Amino acid sequence: MDGLPCVKLVVAYLETMVYTRYYDKATARLVKTYAQDGTEIREEGETIVNGIRFSRKVISRSANGHVTTVHIDRVLLNENFPASEFAVPTLQTN
Numbered sequence: 001m002d003g004l005p006c007v008k009l010v011v012a013y014l015e016t017m018v019y020t021r022y023y024d025k026a027t028a029r030l031v032k033t034y035a036q037d038g039t040e041i042r043e044e045g046e047t048i049v050n051g052i053r054f055s056r057k058v059i060s061r062s063a064n065g066h067v068t069t070v071h072i073d074r075v076l077l078n079e080n081f082p083a084s085e086f087a088v089p090t091l092q093t094n
Helices: none
Strands: 006-012 017-024 032-033 040-049 054-061 067-070
Touching: none
Parallel strands: none
Antiparallel strands: 006 017, 017 032, 032 040, 040 054, 054 067
């Protein structure tokens, strides 16, 4: 894949949600992902936060050629939020 020896991993979340991922054998870096619908996903650059690797940029090219690019400026992990942020309102009966 892209001139690199890769390991191919097929991930099936559902029968209709299958991804084929290619990882660089030498570095374990994700080189490319193909979605079941023909979308090609590339991840570029990396940042490591609390020992977890994240991409800096994700580029998706759909089967019809439409390109979407996402730039990731920062990654925050394990932030503290007040419990009220997760409160579920009481349902009212009619």
